[in-house]
Amino acid sequence: MGSVRQGSGGRGAAIRLRAAGGVLLVAHLLVVAWITLRPLDVPWVSAANLEPLAGIKADLERGPEQAVRQIGGALLLLAPLGVLLPLVGGRLDVSPLASLARTVAAGALLSLGIELLQTGVPGQVVDVDSLLLNTVGVALAHLAVVPAARARLRRRGARPRARRAREEAPQGATPKIPRVGIAP
Numbered sequence: 001m002g003s004v005r006q007g008s009g010g011r012g013a014a015i016r017l018r019a020a021g022g023v024l025l026v027a028h029l030l031v032v033a034w035i036t037l038r039p040l041d042v043p044w045v046s047a048a049n050l051e052p053l054a055g056i057k058a059d060l061e062r063g064p065e066q067a068v069r070q071i072g073g074a075l076l077l078l079a080p081l082g083v084l085l086p087l088v089g090g091r092l093d094v095s096p097l098a099s100l101a102r103t104v105a106a107g108a109l110l111s112l113g114i115e116l117l118q119t120g121v122p123g124q125v126v127d128v129d130s131l132l133l134n135t136v137g138v139a140l141a142h143l144a145v146v147p148a149a150r151a152r153l154r155r156r157g158a159r160p161r162a163r164r165a166r167e168e169a170p171q172g173a174t175p176k177i178p179r180v181g182i183a184p
Contacts, residue, residue, distance in 0.1 A: 021087030033081050036114050055129035074133035081107045081165040082141030092154050096147050107138030124155025
């Protein structure tokens, strides 16, 4: 979302924006690691959930409060990645579909990595529904924020480019050098 080229001031702002995104990304990943990979001291552990949507169905059967807490927590856990990953990438002129696919794939792989690491953590259980909900959370956050933010940054970056184009107009067009073949 960052690389707006507006001379040296715009480039500096874009670098600061990407750096801030990188710092926030690292901080978020540390919090996620602490939440998901710390050992829990529990008297018993439920079995791993490897059946898609079974955990979501069970949460819904326990009541709306439990469902909102469990499902909402899984949706929100990695959702900031939907915004932070494109921010760190710093691309403004990219296909929205390609950006969504890249971001969701990265979020899904990170969620899969967390689930696989949880197999070795006492008290933590693998849950395929967490993988699904984490990935959906990343996608929803990306769709809600990134396209509008990129459009705004492109509009903001287009104004100074138009001003520069007017200033450069009296100089004329860039000369073109004809191609010359290579001698035998």
